[in-house]
Amino acid sequence: MKGKNFPWKIVIACMLIQGGAMGVVANTMGILFSAIIRDLGFRAGDLSLYYLIRSIVSALTVTTTTRWFFKKNPKVVLGILGSMYTLSVAAIAMFSHHWQWYISAVINGIGMSCMMVILTIILNNWFASNNGTVIGVTLSSSGVMGALFSPVLSRCITAFGWRLSAVIVGIVSFCMIVLPAVFMLTPTPEEEGKVPFGETGEKKVIEKQVIKNVPGYIFFVCLLAIGGTGSLAQFNQQLPTFAQSLGYTLAVGAALTSCSMIGNLSGKVILGVLIDKLGVYRAAILLSSLIGLSFVLFFVGSANPYLLYAAGVCYGTCYSVGGVLMSILLLNIYGAKTYRDQVSRMSALNAFIAAFIGSAFPYIYDLSGSWNPVLIIGFLICATAVVIYIWLSRQKFETVTE
Numbered sequence: 001m002k003g004k005n006f007p008w009k010i011v012i013a014c015m016l017i018q019g020g021a022m023g024v025v026a027n028t029m030g031i032l033f034s035a036i037i038r039d040l041g042f043r044a045g046d047l048s049l050y051y052l053i054r055s056i057v058s059a060l061t062v063t064t065t066t067r068w069f070f071k072k073n074p075k076v077v078l079g080i081l082g083s084m085y086t087l088s089v090a091a092i093a094m095f096s097h098h099w100q101w102y103i104s105a106v107i108n109g110i111g112m113s114c115m116m117v118i119l120t121i122i123l124n125n126w127f128a129s130n131n132g133t134v135i136g137v138t139l140s141s142s143g144v145m146g147a148l149f150s151p152v153l154s155r156c157i158t159a160f161g162w163r164l165s166a167v168i169v170g171i172v173s174f175c176m177i178v179l180p181a182v183f184m185l186t187p188t189p190e191e192e193g194k195v196p197f198g199e200t201g202e203k204k205v206i207e208k209q210v211i212k213n214v215p216g217y218i219f220f221v222c223l224l225a226i227g228g229t230g231s232l233a234q235f236n237q238q239l240p241t242f243a244q245s246l247g248y249t250l251a252v253g254a255a256l257t258s259c260s261m262i263g264n265l266s267g268k269v270i271l272g273v274l275i276d277k278l279g280v281y282r283a284a285i286l287l288s289s290l291i292g293l294s295f296v297l298f299f300v301g302s303a304n305p306y307l308l309y310a311a312g313v314c315y316g317t318c319y320s321v322g323g324v325l326m327s328i329l330l331l332n333i334y335g336a337k338t339y340r341d342q343v344s345r346m347s348a349l350n351a352f353i354a355a356f357i358g359s360a361f362p363y364i365y366d367l368s369g370s371w372n373p374v375l376i377i378g379f380l381i382c383a384t385a386v387v388i389y390i391w392l393s394r395q396k397f398e399t400v401t402e
Contacts, residue, residue, distance in 0.1 A: 017177050020176025026142075033047050054108050058110070066117050070187060078115075086178065088107040093164065117343055120324070120327035212397045213397060218392075225284075225384070225392075229381060230326070233319050233322070238374075241253070260316035264319040271324050275328055
């Protein structure tokens with residue numbers, strides 16, 4: 001992928017935006033909230049509603065904001081959305097009452113709504129080949145930034161308090177999201193008089209596909225596979241509690257969470273490479289099998305912490321489903337001319353599914369007194385996804401070309 005025509009500016013801009021939105025803000029918000037709960041005497045559940053509100057608002061607005069980005073001035077749209085996202089975090093410094101966080105969640109949800117959707121679409125626009133690898137590497141920047149910024153934020157809270165630290169998070173994320181969006185990001189190579197990287201003299205078949213006659217039910221079949229395995233990422237919040245339920249210390253639970261972050265980071269890159277080398281369906285089957293294996297290891301490895309750590313690494317790969325896999329799978333099924341709307345629709349429904357499944361996991365544990373039902377459900381979801389991908393790989397959809 002080397003060469004003078006490689007669109008470094010676009011890749012760097014997308015990495016900064018992904019790292020700022022997910023690594024600096026989303027992946028470290030729990031650290032900030034824990035300090036707030038401790039200082040203001042809130043219950044953990046008082047601020048948990050923030051995440052639910054943000055997810056629901058994001059799901060309700062993602063289709064509209066994605067359409068705005070591609071139909072109107074993209075720099076202005078993403079600049080406004082990025083400002084809403086980052087400034088709503090900085091504004092936390094002035095909050096003292098629950099309802100203020102809930103209003104902030106609405107603004108934050110609108111701001112983040114289409115951010116992750118448009119990045120994968122932009123990268124698919126700019127790369128005619130190796131797009132899986134590029135998307136995987138780009139999206140992995142969230143894990144890198146999360147790992148780097150988490151200890152920085154902890155030290156800031158200790159040194160300056162959580163209020164000033166919230167402002168620091170807002171400023172850093174603003175610089176990483178809004179500035180690249182305004183000065184570096186261009187949705188398509190045609191807007192700069194260029195062609196997609198890797199495009200040869202002959203147009204690729206995928207670029208000729210104006211319409212693919214895909215039955216309506218295919219979308220919901222894909223949603224069952226993508227939404228199911230992708231929503232399992234919500235179990236990550238329960239890993240410390242899961243470890244403690246097995247009799248391990250909080251340190252083991254923290255190590256288990258760290259292992260899942262290793263899987264998160266490496267899984268996106270590996271999945272992208274596998275998609276380019278093996279095709280999207282074989283890569284999806286391998287990924288779903290690996291996630292399913294993690295739940296088996298969680299189930300049988302309760303007495304062996306090293307088996308649990310291995311399970312954590314395998315489990316962390318589920319973070320690559322909603323980003324890398326979803327975009328390229330729908331691109332493969334619907335074609336380059338029509339898949340954009342399907343991606344935004346599925347992102348919206350995914351957010352709903354994840355929000356409610358994430359809330360259901362602890363209730364299942366409370367009712368049963370064990371995490372085993374959740375582990376069994378996770379395995380069955382992955383097994384179902386494997387069957388779906390095998391079936392999808394055998395489908396042939398009629399295309400209409402120009």
